Amino acid sequence: xxxxxxxxxxxxxxxxxxxxxxxxxxxxxxxxxxxxxxxxxxxxxxxxxxxxxxxxxxxxxxxxxxxxxxxxxxxxxxxxxxxxxxxxxxxxxxxxxxxxxxxxxxxxxxxxxxxxxxxxxxxxxxxxxxxxxxxxxxxxxxxxxxxxxxxxxxxxxxxxxxxxxxxxxxxxxxxxxxxxxxxxxxxxxxxxxxxxxxxxxxxxxxxxxxxxxxxxxxxxxxxxxxxxxxxxxxxxxxxxxxxxxxxxxxxxxxxxxxxxxxxxxxxxxxxxxxxxxxxxxxxxxxxxxxxxxxxxxxxxxxxxxxxxxxxxxxxxxxxxxxxxxxxxxxxxxxxxxxxxxxxxxxxxxxxxxxxxxxxxxxxxxxxxxxxxxxxxxxxxxxxxxxxxxxxxxxxxxxxxxxxxxxxxxxxxxxxxxxxxxxxxxxxxxxxxxxxxxxxxxxxxxxxxxxxxxxxxxxxxxxxxxxxxxxxxxxxxxxxxxxxxxxxxxxxxxxxxxxxxxxxxxxxxxxxxxxxxxxxxxxxxxxxxxxxxxxxxxxxxxxxxxxx
Ligand code: AMP
Numbered sequence: 241x242x243x244x245x246x247x248x249x250x251x252x253x254x255x256x257x258x259x260x261x262x263x264x265x266x267x268x269x270x271x272x273x274x275x276x277x278x279x280x281x282x283x284x285x286x287x288x289x290x291x292x293x294x295x296x297x298x299x300x301x302x303x304x305x306x307x308x309x310x311x312x313x314x315x316x317x318x319x320x321x322x323x324x325x326x327x328x329x330x331x332x333x334x335x336x337x338x339x340x341x342x343x344x345x346x347x348x349x350x351x352x353x354x355x356x357x358x359x360x361x362x363x364x365x366x367x368x369x370x371x372x373x374x375x376x377x378x379x380x381x382x383x384x385x386x387x388x389x390x391x392x393x394x395x396x397x398x399x400x401x402x403x404x405x406x407x408x409x410x411x412x413x414x415x416x417x418x419x420x421x422x423x424x425x426x427x428x429x430x431x432x433x434x435x436x437x438x439x440x441x442x443x444x445x446x447x448x449x450x451x452x453x454x455x456x457x458x459x460x461x462x463x464x465x466x467x468x469x470x471x472x473x474x475x476x477x478x479x480x481x482x483x484x485x486x487x488x489x490x491x492x493x494x495x496x497x498x499x500x501x502x503x504x505x506x507x508x509x510x511x512x513x514x515x516x517x518x519x520x521x522x523x524x525x526x527x528x529x530x531x532x533x534x535x536x537x538x539x540x541x542x543x544x545x546x547x548x549x550x551x552x553x554x555x556x557x558x559x560x561x562x563x564x565x566x567x568x569x570x571x572x573x574x575x576x577x578x579x580x581x582x583x584x585x586x587x588x589x590x591x592x593x594x595x596x597x598x599x600x601x602x603x604x605x606x607x608x609x610x611x612x613x614x615x616x617x618x619x620x621x622x623x624x625x626x627x628x629x630x631x632x633x634x635x636x637x638x639x640x641x642x643x644x645x646x647x648x649x650x651x652x653x654x655x656x657x658x659x660x661x662x663x664x665x666x667x668x669x670x671x672x673x674x675x676x677x678x679x680x681x682x683x684x685x686x687x688x689x690x691x692x693x694x695x696x697x698x699x700x701x702x703x704x705x706x707x708x709x710x711x712x713x714x715x716x717x718x719x720x721x722x723x724x725x726x727x728x729x730x731x732x733x734x735x736x737x738x739x740x741x742x743x744x745x746x747x748x749x750x751x752x753x754x755x756x757x758x759x760x761x762x763x764x765x766x767x768x769x770x771x772x773x774x775x776x777x778x779x780x781x782x783x784x785x786x787x
Contacts, residue, residue: 255418256445258486259328262288265492272492276317277385277499278509284492287321292409294325300407301379301397303356305330305416308424310354311477312336312363313383314500318400319476320485322358327422327441328413335425335477339689340434342366342751346373347433348426351645358383358400361390362500368393385499418442423480424645427573428692436645437574439480443639446610447576448486450638454578454608455487460586462543462567464491464517471496471509473520474548474688479577482519482547482569493517503531516541519569521548522555523687523720529558545569545581548688549720550676551602560598570604570676572662574654576639579613580605580674604666604674611637615668620657627669630677634659682778684713684723686756691723696744696757700725703743705733710768712778712787714761723760724787728767737762 254260265272270285282290303309309326311333313319319335326333334352336345345366349357357377359367361384371394379397384390397403419440426434439447455464464470470488472481480486488495496513498506507528509515525546528534540563546555547569559566567584571577582605584597592600607613615623615631623631640660643651654661663680682693693711700709708728713721729735740762747753769780781787 256442258441259413261490269492273494275496291325293404293407294321295329296407296410297403303331307355308332308334308352309356310334311358313360315476315497330416332421333423337477342370437641447483447639450609451487458583462583468517469494469515470517471515473518504533507533507537517543519545521688539564556598567601574641580607604676606673625668625670627667633662633664633666685721687719699747705735714787725762726765
């Protein structure tokens with residue numbers, strides 16, 4: 241070995257760990273605020289102390305590296321504390337999707353092997369309902385805003401605040417291997433039971449750093465910087481609220497956690513706390529703008545990234561008119577999530593018409609730093625970058641899930657050919673900016689929730705009068721999409737659309753499908769379009785019925 245390559249024996253090989261995201265803000269901004277529902281206020285110094293106490297309380301409870309700690313809560317300061325404390329002791333944070341059906345929830349808790357469950361008092365009735373079918377959980381921790389005695393359906397180890405009050409703050413956090421799994425959660429994007437994705441410390445740190453480079457470095461529009469006041473409007477259980485709480489904490493900005501999303505309450509927080517930076521699915525923005533209280537809300541300082549579904553030009557225009565600086569971001573559960581954003585440069589703001597700017601803000605966007613995006617045909621060859629030829633978006637980035645938990649076959653499909661396959665169909669231009677046009681898969685996204693078309697079809701077909709059914713997503717102003725069913729009846733049978741909706745509701749009531757399925761529209765047809773190998777041809781159906 242040459243002299244130049246000598247490495248000092250004591251040189252410290254700095255691991256990319258979540259605990260290291262906490263140093264800077266606590267040092268330069270210890271008095272900055274973290275606000276819960278406009279009611280509770282903590283400084284960053286207190287926040288860090290609470291993270292240390294939570295870590296100690298979990299260790300006292302017997303949580304060991306590799307164990308899984310699950311959370312069921314609305315967006316809260318407590319959730320932010322869990323984002324840090326759980327991975328910092330080497331445990332895995334499972335952010336449970338509180339909108340799953342009870343059946344899916346039972347499945348994900350046992351599949352992830354959750355050992356501790358921190359649960360908001362609001363979900364205790366649900367816990368009462370499912371507790372007999374959960375056998376992995378050793379400790380329950382109660383999360384509550386009013387500390388009155390609750391009716392507890394199981395034995396609780398303690399209430400969150402009481403546990404923190406009793407704990408001695410942990411001073412030293414281990415130097416873990418940076419590839420240690422930090423978080424996990426489940427995506428319901430495709431058919432069958434939800435699939436688990438997972439992210440390491442290293443991945444979350446790199447997503448945070450790259451996110452800040454990409455979001456903060458465009459001074460002309462939509463920049464996220466130290467003077468901002470941040471409030472998430474995509475739930476913390478869904479892909480770590482797009483990872484932006486980690487970025488906000490690293491920046492040391494004021495953060496506002498709104499609890500349950502209630503429109504008038506959110507609008508009040510935007511005003512009162514002077515929120516300047518948020519992110520949400522189009523449905524939430526639509527809901528806020530339609531609310532009567534929005535007339536009196538001052539949106540003029542508010543920057544919002546829209547993702548999870550395409551930002552429609554009409555919604556973009558309505559938001560801009562209210563003074564909201566709105567633009568698109570794209571990603572998915574499997575990708576940690578952010579892959580692209582659509583910020584405008586100073587030149588684009590100066591030289592392009594409003595209409596052109598709206599089109600640019602609604603594009604899926606250009607890649608974050610370190611993200612490598614390609615739009616390819618079935619042979620994984622890039623399609624022409626003429627903004628017209630369509631192909632699948634495939635990606636590489638340092639923070640993509642390396643597979644699905646305990647699911648080899650789907651993991652292989654996801655990573656076929658060494659690129660992560662998004663199943664999103666898009667065009668791209670010569671600047672590498674992508675524009676999603678469709679989805680390869682057939683799941684239907686209603687107001688941010690996925691419905692599996694195959695599951696809904698199975699339910700319809702289980703009705704005695706139904707021979708065949710195909711479910712498509714139909715564009716809807718309010719919900720983004722609603723399920724649209726094409727139904728072929730058995731000979732000599734009759735049934736009405738209302739009776740089929742009633743049939744669907746029985747499955748909703750049993751917790752087998754999300755309640756959004758009730759929005760289904762039904763059209764009776766003679767036959768369904770088929771491909772040459774006899775599969776449902778949904779593309780042909782869309783064309784025929786203009787869906
Ligand atoms: P999820 O895994 O639930 O976050 O859903 C991810 C999916 O939402 C992606 O695969 C896309 O189909 C869709 N999606 C996310 N962001 C956008 C966007 N900006 N435009 C269009 N579709 C999007």
